[in-house]
Amino acid sequence: MQTKKICILGLDDYAMLTGDPSFGITGGESVQHVLLAKAWRDLGLDVSLIVHDHGQPRVTMVDGIRAIAAFPKTGGIFALRFLHPRMTGVWRAMQEADADIYYQSPAAPWAGVAAAFAKMHGRQFILRIASDSDCRRGEQPMPYQRDRWMFDYGVKNASLIAAQTEQQRGLLNRNYGVNSEILNIAVEAPKFSAAREKDIDVLWVGNFRRVKRPDLAIELAKRLPQYRFGLVGGKVPGGEGYFAELSEEGRKIPNLIMTGGLPYAAASEWFDRARLHVNTSDYEGFPNTFLQAWIRGVPVASFFDPDKLIERRGLGRRCADVDSMCAAIDELLRDPVQLNGAGERAREFANRQYAAREIAQRYLELLDPRGKELLCHRA
Numbered sequence: 026m027q028t029k030k031i032c033i034l035g036l037d038d039y040a041m042l043t044g045d046p047s048f049g050i051t052g053g054e055s056v057q058h059v060l061l062a063k064a065w066r067d068l069g070l071d072v073s074l075i076v077h078d079h080g081q082p083r084v085t086m087v088d089g090i091r092a093i094a095a096f097p098k099t100g101g102i103f104a105l106r107f108l109h110p111r112m113t114g115v116w117r118a119m120q121e122a123d124a125d126i127y128y129q130s131p132a133a134p135w136a137g138v139a140a141a142f143a144k145m146h147g148r149q150f151i152l153r154i155a156s157d158s159d160c161r162r163g164e165q166p167m168p169y170q171r172d173r174w175m176f177d178y179g180v181k182n183a184s185l186i187a188a189q190t191e192q193q194r195g196l197l198n199r200n201y202g203v204n205s206e207i208l209n210i211a212v213e214a215p216k217f218s219a220a221r222e223k224d225i226d227v228l229w230v231g232n233f234r235r236v237k238r239p240d241l242a243i244e245l246a247k248r249l250p251q252y253r254f255g256l257v258g259g260k261v262p263g264g265e266g267y268f269a270e271l272s273e274e275g276r277k278i279p280n281l282i283m284t285g286g287l288p289y290a291a292a293s294e295w296f297d298r299a300r301l302h303v304n305t306s307d308y309e310g311f312p313n314t315f316l317q318a319w320i321r322g323v324p325v326a327s328f329f330d331p332d333k334l335i336e337r338r339g340l341g342r343r344c345a346d347v348d349s350m351c352a353a354i355d356e357l358l359r360d361p362v363q364l365n366g367a368g369e370r371a372r373e374f375a376n377r378q379y380a381a382r383e384i385a386q387r388y389l390e391l392l393d394p395r396g397k398e399l400l401c402h403r404a
Contacts, residue, residue: 032073032124033058039076042087046288048079053313060211062090064385073122093118131155132165134172136179149184156310160196189311190332211381212316221297226252228299230314232261233268241305246281257295259286296321319371326353340371
């Protein structure tokens, strides 16, 4: 039997795959794509990633994973570039990958392209839901109605839809009439086994998108001058003014460190230094930062609580507003017994539920009950 092939459509993944931040910012989806790609590689699959063309060779091998360049991020005639070079570039890259399984996230028109390609060639297509907004028809954050229609086609024609929470499963069923399976996201174990100095009391990590509300993290630092805050994250295309405005405000706060954008590995090290992680987003799917914190025994205070995990399992605090988050931060940091207890529960939970290898294998088993057997008979 030939080795099974899987291809991840992750145009922004090259920076995460190579560890080189000059190729762009690394978001949560790119983290997940690369962690899964490495896990599938370790399970013996032939793995490809379809990425933007940054000037690298059309096909490159990085850590045993094939990166196929589809099209440049910029360029092309405005009115025509979605068809060429973008759609034609992605279609050609999928042909070159010649995979048995195609995987795509987050919500984007590429879901429809991948679904159509898989259907035409008798392949399988996995759509992973990245955020609750992906599940609400017509509300996905895409600039054109065309893109939402194409995403809808992908939802309706996926071989497997991977949701992150029961909330997302319910939304998909109500809004699209489709079934989905809950599959956890993956976390990478910390590379430092020795205890690090906890010199950051409160850590916020994320790209400076308005929906993630970094302004509220700055407000928390103002209200709690007795604690040292770290804000790790950089600007996103189109958000340069927002980032500059908040950076200027942040420089005036003596108990706040703002790092700007960092590569994934460098950003991860800040979790080793933190006592508590906060999330201030208006909405989320299941934040990678939760797992980066929990795997290191760092509790989370958040407005968003996927399937009430934080509350049910005692992994930190769910907060209703800035006032209640200030109170939760102060209470936890003043009580080392309570803080450390939540941290140990978080570490145990993340280690037990979010190992990349088991999640990667679960995808294969859901697509084919013979998933384990196929892995055992690879060429």
